Amino acid sequence: MSETINLLLVGTWQTIYMVVVSTLIATIFGVPLGVLLMVTDKEQILHNEPLNKILGTIVNIFRSVPFVILLIVLIPFTRLLVGKAIGTTAAIVPLSVAAIPFMGRLTETALREVDRGVIEAAQSMGASPFQIITKVLIPEALPSIAAGITITTINLVGYSAMAGVIGGGGLGDLAVRYGYQRFMLDIMLYTVAILVAMVQLIQFLGDILVKHLSRNR
C-alpha cells in the first residue's frame, strides 16, 4: 500500500512539475507570439504580410504534428537544450514546444476580441504600436488571455500523460506501466482520479482568476 502511495506521490509531483514549468514557458513565449500574429495581420497596427504568413505557417505545422511524434522528433533539440533526451525535465521541452503555438493562437483570438474603436481611440491620441500593445491590447484582453492559459494548462495535463515515451514519468506513465501493463487496476483508478481532480482544480482556479480580472468590466 505504501508503495502504491509512493508511486502516486512521485507521479503526481512529476506531472505537476512538467505542467507548471511548461505552462510558464508556453505563456512567456506564446503570449508574445499571439501578439505578433495579431498585430501583423491585415488592417492591424503593424501589418506585415510576409511575417504574418511565416509565423502562421510555423504555428500550423507545430499544431498539426501529433504530440507523440513531436516528442520523438524533438529529441535532438531537447538534448541540445537540456543536455539529455530522457527524463522529466527533458519532457518539458516538447511539452512547451507543443503548447507555445497553442497559447499563441489563443492569445491571438483573445486580442482580436478587443474593440477596434478602442485601438482607434489610442491611435487618435498618438499612441505608438508598442504603447497600444502594452496599454490597450493586453490589459483589455487580459481575462481572455487568462482563460487561454487555463485551457493550455489543462491541455498540458493531457499531453504530459504521453511523457512516458521519453521517460518523463508522471501520472499518465504510471497508469500505462502499472495500471495497464501490470493489470494494477487500483493504480489505474487512482491516477485517473488524481488527474480528474487536477483538471477540476485548474479549471476552478482559472475561473476565479478570470472572474477577478474581469470584475467591474
Place this chain on the structure above:
Amino acid sequence: MIYIRNLTKVYHSASGNVRALEDVNLNIEKGDIFGIIGLSGAGKSTLLRCINMLEKPTSGSIEIDGVEMTRLSPSELKEMRKKIGMIFQHFNLLSSRTVRGNVAFPLEIAGLNKRAIDKKVENLLELVGLSDKADNYPSQLSGGQKQRVGIARALANDPKVLLCDEPTSALDPETTLSILNLLKDINRELGITIVLITHEMNVIKQICNKVAVIEKSRVVEQGPLIEVFKKPQTETARNFLKSVTLSEIPKELKDKIENLSHEHLEGKIIKIAFFGEITTEPVISSIIRKFDVDTNILYGNIDHIQGMPYGTLIVELRGKNGETDAALKYLKDLGLDVEVIENV
C-alpha cells in the same frame, strides 16, 4: 485653421474600387463648431478620420494650423495627434481602467510624470463634472457619463481641435442636449475648434455655426448655418432641414385647407416663412390695418437657431378687389418669403 483641399479617398477591394471621398474642399476657421452632416455611407466618417490621418487620403491636402498632415512622418504624426482630440459615438473607453485611468491614458502616452498626470486628471474630471466617479469603471457609468469621460480624455493634452464622431448618436435626447452644451462650453471657454459629424440636423442646429452637407462622397453644400437654413441650395440640405423645420404642411391642415377653399371664394391661403428680426414685427396686424383684408391664422411655429428666431405661418387672407394681392406684395416687400399654397 483646418484647410482641406481636393481630398479624395479611394478604397481598393477585391470587388473593385470604392470612392469614399471625391474632391472635398473645406475651410474650418479657428473657433468654429463645424458640422458635417450626411446620411450613413455618405463619407462623413472617412472625412473626419482623414483629418487626423486615421485614414490616409488617396490624394489632396489637409492643413491644420499651418501643418500639412499628409506629409508628416510617423513620429511627427504621433506628436500632431496629441494636439487633435477625438471623441466617438461608442465612447471607446478602456474597460480595464477606471474613469481616472482612462483620462490619464493620453497623458501617459505623452510621457507626463505621475504627479502632473494626477493634477491634470483632477482638473479635467471637474471640467466635465465627474469628479465623484473617478474610481468607477466605464461599465458602471451611463452613456452620457461615458461620453463625458471621452471628452475629458480628448481634452487631456490641450488640443487645438476636437473631432467628434457622432458624439450623441448613442444617447437619449436629454443627455444629447447636455453633451452638446458641454461641447459648446468647451468651444467657447477653451477656444477649441470643433469638427463634428452627425446624421441629425438637430445636433447641427444646436451648436454648429457652420455646416457642410455631404452626399455620395461629395460636399454638396457648405456655409454658415444660418445661410444654409435660410436658403438651402440642394435637395439633400432641404431634406435635412425638414426634420427641424416645418416645410411640409401637416396632412390634417391640408384637408382643412381643401375644405376652406370650397367655402370661401375670395380667399388666398399663404405660407409665410420668416427668419431673423422680422419675426418680432407685427406684420399680420399691419396688413389688416393697411388693407381691407381679414386674416385667419391656420398654423404657426417658431423656433430658434443660434439665438435667431425662424418660423412658418400659414394664414388665410380674405379681401376684395385686389386687396389680397396688395397685401401679399406688401409682405414680400418686407422681405418675407411668401408663398400662395392654395389659390382659390
